[in-house]
Amino acid sequence: MNRSLIIAAAELRLMLRSRLALVGVVTLLLLSAIAAVTSAVQMTEAARARAQAQTETDEQFEAQPDRHPHRMVHYGTYALRPVGPLAAFDPGVDSFTGTVLFLEGHRQNSATFGAARESSDLLRFGQLTPAFVLQTLAPLLLIFLGFATVARERERGSLRALAAHGASAGSIVGGKALALGLVALLALTPALVALGWAALRQPHEAGVALVIALAYAGYLAAWVLGIVALSAIARTSQGALIALIAAWALIVVLVPRAAAGWAGVADPLPSRVDTELAIAADLRRIGDSHNPNDPHFAAFKANLLKQYGVTRTEDLPFNYRGRLAQEGERITSQLFKDYAARADAIRARQSGWLAWAGVLSPALSVRNASMVGAATDLTTHTAFMNAAEAYRFDLVQRLNGLQATAVSGADDNARSKDPLADRRTRISADFWKTMPRFDFAAPSASARMAAMLPSLALLALWIVLALGGLALAARRMGRLGA
Amino acid sequence: MSSVIREIWLLGRNRAALAALVLLAVFAAAGVAIGLANVARDSAMIERMLAGQPAEEQAVASFVKDAGYGAYYGFQPVWDPPSDLAFAALGNRDIAPAILRVRSLSLEAQLYENESANPELSLAGRFDLVFITIYIAPLVLIALLHDLWSGEREAGRLFMLSALPRARRRLWSVRIAVRIADVLAALLIPFAVGAVLAGTALPRALAFGGLITLACLFWSVVILLVARRGASSVVNAATLASIWFALTLVIPAATNLVINAAVPVPDGAALARENREFVHGAWDRPREQTMDAFLALYPQHAVGSALPPTFHYKWYFAFQHLGDVHVARQSQAYRDGIAGRAAYARAAGWVLPPAGIAQAMTALAGTDVTAPLEFQQRIRAYHTRLREYYYDYLFSERPFDVQILADVPRFDPADGSGAGAE
Numbered sequence: 001m002n003r004s005l006i007i008a009a010a011e012l013r014l015m016l017r018s019r020l021a022l023v024g025v026v027t028l029l030l031l032s033a034i035a036a037v038t039s040a041v042q043m044t045e046a047a048r049a050r051a052q053a054q055t056e057t058d059e060q061f062e063a064q065p066d067r068h069p070h071r072m073v074h075y076g077t078y079a080l081r082p083v084g085p086l087a088a089f090d091p092g093v094d095s096f097t098g099t100v101l102f103l104e105g106h107r108q109n110s111a112t113f114g115a116a117r118e119s120s121d122l123l124r125f126g127q128l129t130p131a132f133v134l135q136t137l138a139p140l141l142l143i144f145l146g147f148a149t150v151a152r153e154r155e156r157g158s159l160r161a162l163a164a165h166g167a168s169a170g171s172i173v174g175g176k177a178l179a180l181g182l183v184a185l186l187a188l189t190p191a192l193v194a195l196g197w198a199a200l201r202q203p204h205e206a207g208v209a210l211v212i213a214l215a216y217a218g219y220l221a222a223w224v225l226g227i228v229a230l231s232a233i234a235r236t237s238q239g240a241l242i243a244l245i246a247a248w249a250l251i252v253v254l255v256p257r258a259a260a261g262w263a264g265v266a267d268p269l270p271s272r273v274d275t276e277l278a279i280a281a282d283l284r285r286i287g288d289s290h291n292p293n294d295p296h297f298a299a300f301k302a303n304l305l306k307q308y309g310v311t312r313t314e315d316l317p318f319n320y321r322g323r324l325a326q327e328g329e330r331i332t333s334q335l336f337k338d339y340a341a342r343a344d345a346i347r348a349r350q351s352g353w354l355a356w357a358g359v360l361s362p363a364l365s366v367r368n369a370s371m372v373g374a375a376t377d378l379t380t381h382t383a384f385m386n387a388a389e390a391y392r393f394d395l396v397q398r399l400n401g402l403q404a405t406a407v408s409g410a411d412d413n414a415r416s417k418d419p420l421a422d423r424r425t426r427i428s429a430d431f432w433k434t435m436p437r438f439d440f441a442a443p444s445a446s447a448r449m450a451a452m453l454p455s456l457a458l459l460a461l462w463i464v465l466a467l468g469g470l471a472l473a474a475r476r477m478g479r480l481g482a
Numbered sequence: 483m484s485s486v487i488r489e490i491w492l493l494g495r496n497r498a499a500l501a502a503l504v505l506l507a508v509f510a511a512a513g514v515a516i517g518l519a520n521v522a523r524d525s526a527m528i529e530r531m532l533a534g535q536p537a538e539e540q541a542v543a544s545f546v547k548d549a550g551y552g553a554y555y556g557f558q559p560v561w562d563p564p565s566d567l568a569f570a571a572l573g574n575r576d577i578a579p580a581i582l583r584v585r586s587l588s589l590e591a592q593l594y595e596n597e598s599a600n601p602e603l604s605l606a607g608r609f610d611l612v613f614i615t616i617y618i619a620p621l622v623l624i625a626l627l628h629d630l631w632s633g634e635r636e637a638g639r640l641f642m643l644s645a646l647p648r649a650r651r652r653l654w655s656v657r658i659a660v661r662i663a664d665v666l667a668a669l670l671i672p673f674a675v676g677a678v679l680a681g682t683a684l685p686r687a688l689a690f691g692g693l694i695t696l697a698c699l700f701w702s703v704v705i706l707l708v709a710r711r712g713a714s715s716v717v718n719a720a721t722l723a724s725i726w727f728a729l730t731l732v733i734p735a736a737t738n739l740v741i742n743a744a745v746p747v748p749d750g751a752a753l754a755r756e757n758r759e760f761v762h763g764a765w766d767r768p769r770e771q772t773m774d775a776f777l778a779l780y781p782q783h784a785v786g787s788a789l790p791p792t793f794h795y796k797w798y799f800a801f802q803h804l805g806d807v808h809v810a811r812q813s814q815a816y817r818d819g820i821a822g823r824a825a826y827a828r829a830a831g832w833v834l835p836p837a838g839i840a841q842a843m844t845a846l847a848g849t850d851v852t853a854p855l856e857f858q859q860r861i862r863a864y865h866t867r868l869r870e871y872y873y874d875y876l877f878s879e880r881p882f883d884v885q886i887l888a889d890v891p892r893f894d895p896a897d898g899s900g901a902g903a904e
Contacts, residue, residue, distance in 0.1 A: 020720070024724075031732065034736075038739055038743075049749065050751075053749070053751050053752070053755075056755070057755060060755070060759065065766055067765070067766075071762070071765055074762070075758070075762045076758075078751065078754070078755065080751065092605070093601035093602055093604075093605050096577060096601035096604040096605055097596075097601045098596045099751075100750065100751040100754065102591070102754065102758075109595065110595050110596040110597070110598065111596060112594040112595060112596055112750065112754070113594060113749075113750035113751055113754075114577075114596070115742075116574075116577050116604065117574070117577055117578055117596075117820075117851070117854065118747045118750070118819070118820055118823075119738060119741075119742055119820075119823060119851070120738065120741055120823040120824045120826065120827030120828075120851055121573070121574070121824065121827055121837075121840070121841050121844060121850055121851050122734045122735070122737055122738035122741065122827045122830070122837060123738050124574075124607055124608070125607075125730070125731065125734035125735055125738065125837065125840075126607075126731060126734070126735045127735060127738065127739075128732075128735040128736055128738075128739055132735070136731060137727070137731065137732070140723075140727055144720055144723070144724070148716065236716075237716045238629065238715045238716045238719060241716055241719050241720060241723075242498070242625055242719060245621065245719075245723050246502070246621070246625070249617075249618065249621050253617055253618075254509070254617075254618065256606040256607075257606045257607050257608065257609040257613060258509075258512065258516075258609050259606070260602070260603040260604075260605075260606035260607075260609065261513075261516040261520075261603075261608065261609030261610075262516065262609075263600075263603060264520070264576070264600070264603045265516055265519040265520060265523065268523055269598055269599065269600065270598070271527045271530075271531070271579075271581060271597060271598065272579070272581075272595065272596075272597055272598050273527070273530075273531045273534075273559070273581050273582075273583060274527070274530060274531075275598070276583065277530075277531070277534040277537075277538065280538060280541070281537065284541055288545075343598055346600075347600040347602075350600045350602070350603060351600065351602045351603075354602060354603075354606075371602075377602065378600060378601060378602045381601060416792055416793055417792055418792075419791050419792060422792070
């Protein structure tokens with residue numbers, strides 16, 4: 001152990017003297033700091049803009065004049081997806097989803113207006129965020145600093161000298177890994193500061209922020225161990241460098257894209273139009289409110305009349321049109337829910353394939369752990385969409401309920417022919433103020449931590465694999481007498 | 483000729499080089515296959531939409547009693563078919579919808595809908611030939627060429643080889659040419675197969691192949707310039723990998739940050755809300771105000787514009803259109819913002835060749851970020867035809883005939899982008 005420390009110290013001194021290593025470390029720290037600051041500024045601005053837009057849309061809704069409640073069903077409202085608590089560290093899919101959802105009666109809309117469609121094609125080259133720096137760039141820096149760490153000694157013949165001084169192969173690779181690990185820790189610092197700052201301002205996020213930090217530490221530790229192992233196995237430093245860059249390109253760049261490309265093709269999603277047409281066809285089968293002879297709505301009416309012991313809808317103690325609207329909305333919303341659940345399941349399966357591809361690429365595992373922890377993953381977006389849909393249904397049914405109870409059936413029936421009756425169907429604007437406001441809370445920190453477990457397990461597997469590789473390399477070095 | 487065969491034989495004996503080339507060819511072929519599968523999925527999606535349309539129209543025709551009702555329920559399909567190069571450059575087709583159904587209501591409330599894609603798949607980036615050419619091929623070229631001279635020097639052969647008569651022509655030029663040609667073959671052969679399967683027009687295929695070649699030549703020049711400097715193989719490899727990762731990863735991402743900060747895009751959510759406020763506010767405004775504003779745009783309909791005391795679709799569709807007119811400038815600014823960012827990114831492409839060539843590829847394939855803007859303009863032009871068709875019936879008060887619904891103008895994706903709705 002003592003020898004390892006001496007070797008680590010020597011290695012660090014060597015790095016300090018190397019201009020290339022210093023430039024590399026300073027560049028990464030600089031990039032990391034720029035990423036942390038710009039990402040924090042951007043996400044704070046996005047959070048402010050979305051919160052303000054949500055307030056404005058709520059106020060607009062409540063400020064609507066006296067109206068027929070059905071007008072409010074069409075007027076609708078908007079749900080804005082709040083920015084995740086740790087989105088400044090890892091914005092995840094935030095740019096690739098819409099952020100604004102229009103909620104109205106009869107229809108289920110898509111989330112619109114996201115950064116990806118509003119940016120140039122350069123966005124697809126990657127976004128400079130702390131997470132991107134750690135996932136993509138930090139391993140490359142470690143490769144540049146570490147590929148020669150053992151191979152160099154072998155090329156110079158100094159490994160034999162070290163062995164002659166009594167350093168075991170294990171203490172040599174251990175010392176080298178320790179030195180590179182310290183560099184990795186340094187590389188982590190700006191991002192950890194950013195994460196720590198976010199946790200400080202939101203204490204309930206501190207636990208999950210810590211787990212995210214540990215995930216990145218584990219990811220970089222796997223790289224450190226793997227780099228030293230390869231450097232110990234390779235015959236030349238050139239060979240080590242080429243092999244490590246190839247491994248980096250496969251793990252960080254190629255596998256995530258290939259897995260995503262494959263998942264999209266192998267398990268395709270129905271298009272929005274597919275769903276619209278399927279729902280329209282289902283509605284025609286289940287109950288068509290346009291058709292006066294439709295069996296479902298005829299039975300619905302007959303049941304109501306029987307229940308209240310009357311023979312005409314005009315004699316019901318409420319406005320039949322409001323109840324009819326509620327029944328129609330209930331049927332369509334059930335279909336929206338069913339079809340959304342199917343599409344959600346496909347998307348979850350696709351993302352599941354990506355998670356499994358973490359067996360091939362720890363970069364995918366750490367990305368997934370990071371996004372899940374930061375509440376900027378698919379699951380959180382899906383939760384938002386479903387919460388907004390539940391809110392939409394509730395709001396529309398409340399408004400339909402107002403049509404049933406606060407609008408006279410006689411006026412409602414006459415309103416298209418009688419302007420005065422039409423006037424009377426406009427109910428007080430005060431009703432709009434009684435509607436609940438939309439509020440979405442991201443999954444709780446503990447739920448997110450639990451969801452991170454599979455990715456963390458895969459990362460642990462990679463650390464074990466890299467450790468095994470390092471042990472093997474040390475054994476080989478020992479056998480060959482260095 | 484014999485020197486070419488010798489170099490091919492030498493390369494074939496280098497197991498690492500051979501593996502890199504074979505892997506590159508496999509990845510390129512996989513990229514083409516995934517690209518073709520994506521295009522086939524897009525085409526099938528469009529086919530399904532068009533195949534489902536008659537049943538929709540039949541259902542609407544069964545309950546519609548007047549032209550206004552028909553216009554209200556008359557959704558019409560619009561679509562942006564994948565081009566014959568989309569398989570090679572998938573671009574933004576995963577985040578911008580290729581199909582939409584629109585009706586004669588305010589278009590600004592319909593135009594920005596998104597497809598139901600999985601954002602986690604988009605986040606990783608596309609796996610297509612652009613990706614292989616811009617990201618992976620340069621790394622293979624670096625592996626093959628970085629130690630061209632330094633490798634021979636380190637093996638102690640450089641002096642001897644250079645002393646050979648006409649070494650430059652017979653040895654180095656041939657060696658370089660063979661290695662670059664192998665990389666090009668690994669990319670261009672899968673591309674050519676894909677182009678034949680996709681039925682790509684020859685000039686377009688040649689242009690795209692030219693861009694692939696250009697990317698490889700750019701990197702070859704960079705690599706040879708570094709390799710000539712006389713540093714050791716390992717320094718060359720480290721230098722080149724740093725250049726690659728600066729040009730392909732760091733600077734494009736940083737440029738994107740700068741461009742997005744420099745060119746603001748107006749808030750889309752505000753645009754949508756403004757449109758809604760105006761459209762729904764019409765129910766509380768005097769109807770004459772709406773009709774006057776509408777007739778200022780459509781004076782030819784003044785004759786039939788008198789309203790009954792109760793609801794009429796003339797008025798309804800008038801305020802729907804005025805809602806679009808009301809936000810036309812905001813909508814233009816929104817478009818201009820995106821187009822402005824794209825223009826800056828293209829300009830940056832001249833100093834950032836990998837980003838420049840990637841953008842040229844997606845632009846050629848019609849899958850770049852401005853392609854959805856052009857599609858939106860085609861939708862606007864079509865939407866104008868669709869609603870004006872219904873205006874003619876609404877304002878002339880001709881008796882309703884169900885044939886009106888069948889005779890609506892249809893979208894043609896081949897129509898060039900005409901004047902917008904404003």
